[in-house]
Amino acid sequence: MSPTPRRFPPLRRVLGRWRGPGVVLAALGLVLSLLSIGPASARADLRATDKAGAVSSPRSANAPVRVAEFVAECPFTHRLPDDPIVFPGLPGASHMHSFFGNDSTNARTDLAALQRGRTSCSPTVDLSSYWTPTLYDNGKEVEPTGTTFYYLGEGVRDDVIATIKPLPLGLRIVAGNAKATGVGDPTSIARWSCLHHGEVNPSKDFVNCPAGSMLESYLDFPQCWNGKDLDSPDHKSHMAYPVGGQCPATHPVAVPKLRQVLRYPVSGDPSRFTLASGAGYTMHGDFFNAWPEDEMARRVRDCINVIVKCGADGRP
Template sequence: MSETVPNTTAPGRRSGGRVHRLALAGTLATVLGVSLVNGVTPAGAAEAPLSQSGKATASSSERGDLSAAAAIDGKENTRWSSAFSDPQWLQVDLGASKAIKKIVLKWENAYATAFTIQTSSGGGQWKTIHTTTAGKGGVQTLNVSATGRYVRLNTTRRSSQYGVSLWEFEVYGTGSGTATPRPSATPTTTPTTIPTKPAPTTATPPASGTNLPKGPVPPGAVRVAEFLAECPYTHRLPDDPIVMPGLSGGSHMHSFFGNTSTNADSDIKSLLKGGTTCSPKADLSSYWVPTLYSDDKPVEPTGTTFYYLGEGIKDELMAQTRPLPLGLRIVAGNAKATGVNDPTSSSRWSCLHAGEVGSSKNFVNCPAGKMLESYLDFPHCWNGKDLDSPDHKSHMSYPVNGACPASHPVIVPKLRQVLRYPVSGDPARFRLSSGPGYTMHADFFNAWPEAEMERRVRDCIRPIVKCGAGGTP
């Protein structure tokens, strides 16, 4: 979660060629050994920003996939974007106090015309090291001389009605040290349940204690707890092996991703014998959602990313994260939601590369050529015993104030589902098989082999390291 939204397709809202040309020029300059400021980078020694191994936080994020972490991941096709208001801030924790000599801001088209750069060694004491009141956007390289553990960009005036947005926030300097995770909390609203009949299944409760193994933090690792799976569409069936097991044709139409064998009779044994469209192939899990219709014709997403994240939990608790148990079933969202103001609806719709449209619980009107995007976060606090529950929700909970409640004490990775549909225009043309956009919901049947899930939790989530589909940084 990917907290990923969720970072495989560039959410380049309002982006133009200028930023990319300037960024490319900067990259070529580094390759050729030419500094963007006075001085020369030694030949053959590309300068790596201190910020890339740090921990980023922000005052706000426009969407889950436009989070602060995207501004320090070393990728110029991912970005942070704030809420549409002033002021805002973006901050990076370098892990230890270090000498800072240069800051590079690679703005997306929505930049700040007025901002300050501040540093701090902790204790809430900040020192302003740069002030701008006539910012022009693009790539800005600031020569500074400062020392601090925390570096903060404070924006006070936007260039447009949108938020402020950065492809990269790069802090350069000297010094070394292991990055120390910085606590954060992301409370999430807990949807109510959907009553259904099946009895719960149980699992062996995990052992108590918090002394769990975690992998090392590789040099230059991006400090975001994440791994992912890309699981394209497989098939459509009016089946639901969680809510209506054994009742073939008993559900509204669902679109399935990942495991190719999923039907009403699927259980963990059949899934482990099935094929998969996922990358990595190790993921035999099944994911499904109500089918989207445009002008009463089914439309399937062409982007299907499932992020496993360490979000919503304080960083100091991340080492307690346990693998998702084999056979765990989770439902997110509410197929019976009554409107956009229904608190049980947790759906979100937006437009890829058109962030000015914003997000809504219902369908949004995307400009021609843009894609309709859906993202949904699953609960990730488990009661430690039940693989399912009669309502398919009460065995799971969302965290509160950065921690799992006592009733659901086991932290597991948060699943964030991001789907991108190749449709745009008047949202009156769209419907789900379950109803309006705010009835979007999703089902997850975990069939990751236990060793693969354990490895990813050990190497990616617990040490707070961003991993790809292969489960490596």
């Protein structure tokens, strides 16, 4: 609906009882200035009118940011050559892993053990376990000092975001490939970059970060679930990545996308760096979901479905 034109009083009423050329000229200038305000400038100056004709207030500076997100900050807890997803019940069967979140995780971990454990995460309700291959700098272990796990709606269309379901309790997901053969290997989804240095192109392998920067690792987990299995024999088949902004028919249930962002306090010559699994392109991540169901559901409803950016407390 177009804004209602402004109506102004007759010039003689504006002039009223005042007399004198100076007053008349000043009043005339005021009226001409008001008449020069067109619809465009009026819209910029007035409250907006929506399509139904209802008047809405200008956006508040405190309005929620339109990003579908909630987060967990989960510092490093311990290292073990264990992997309760790939090598359950077999201590020492894996390469070295760095664990984040639940401090009880080992080769024999199951959901009940996680629910009895403690966590390094903020929020403390997140009892999930997250782990990656350990990073080495000239053979010395290096643990990240920035450990953020984002739960996102991005990757699918807005109408699909509105239908995203909570991650099921006990779901296990593996992202990336510990046996990737090179940067051209399509099964490698590693991404390395430098904190605050966008001029350094990201790569699937380690990059050379300027002094004072930090080496960053980004890893996106699949966000389409088959709707029935909490794991699969290859630990991947029950999950899939979206195609064309929606989940494939084989994996119809959209869930939040987990993005793992780790920042390591190292920089410089990348030839010094290795992962316990090998080169940078073998970066991978494991996730064992132990969020309380009501907390996960609330965050999905209040942050993801409505496309609102929330913090660690699950609130805008």
